[in-house]
Amino acid sequence: MGEAVEIIYTNGFSKLCSQPTHPNLDQSSSWYEETIDDDLKWSFALNSVLHKGTSEFQDIALLDTKRFGKVLVIDGKMQSAEVDEFIYHECLIHPSLLCHPLPRNVFIMGGGEGSAAREALKHNSIEKVVMCDIDQEVVNFCRTYLTVNQDAFCNKKLNLVINDAKAELEKRTDKFDIIIGDLADPVEGGPCYQLYTKSFYEQILKPKLNDNGIFVTQAGPAGIFTHKEVFSSIYNTIKQVFKYVVAYSAHVPSFADTWGWVMASDQPFSIDAEEIDRRIEERIEGELLYLNGAAFISSATLNKTVSLSLLNETHVYTEDDARFIPGHGLGYRN
16 A cells, blocks of 8 residues: 555644555545644544534534544534443433432533433423523534434423523523533633633522522543643632532543533532432433443542542632633634
8 A cells, every 4th residue: 555645634624645556445534633732633534524614603513433423523622422422411411410309490501412401301300401502503503413312402391592601591580400511612712611710600600500409511621631621620610609519520432531520519419329320210211321320429539630639729710810721712713
């Protein structure tokens, strides 16, 4: 086989063009490349590009990959992949709903692909799910291409709102049992970083929770080398606002890292693995693929390095002193 020549394009796509020795053997493949850090990149082979464009708020791509199925990429960062998104979304959604005594209404910040709503709607006590995403274009093409979530989008309990989550929460008079941050990662110039700040949690989000309400957010990479990017800071920021805070993590193969979530309330979390399993059996329609009681308890037992970092973290996320993971949103380029 001849030498492979890699041609890198600025939007993250590349074409690996092989020159085969056999005239009938076509080894050409398209690849997508994501910057994990300044000296580290993660790439995966594509079958096709289903959608690529720029909305009012962010760069968007929906890719059909050979290894991970359909993949949603926003501002150059992998958001979810078809084959393993259940890990991320089960960890994001179910712990808070299972820790709550009887959740009836949920507010999802972001979540435009519909997977977070899909998982929340599995709980038989749920009466209303408000999904508030800022980007109509993301919602539109996810509804078109991600067939696994079409039932969720059609569910009468789902109230889809296209708006900035901060503005939407500010104007609403109702309160919620669960508020979920299924937001894009905080990148410089992106639309979401203000939704990770102490002032937002304290002044806007917390007043919209019921007395025994629970807040949970995705909190970025939580690996041994990446947890100080934003995970430890988000955890410490939430600790300034809520009495009880739990950080937990799980490995997500398509993210090429361990991922973190932070759950918080002013009421203590006191259920054990057996009680979680019992509530899963009683409350959830269908079977979870990843999460059970033992898995959740294990996920909240962080390794020594990460635990010490969370314990010793002093940074508080503010509008003027934010942390970002590698990558840039549209605002950075304006």
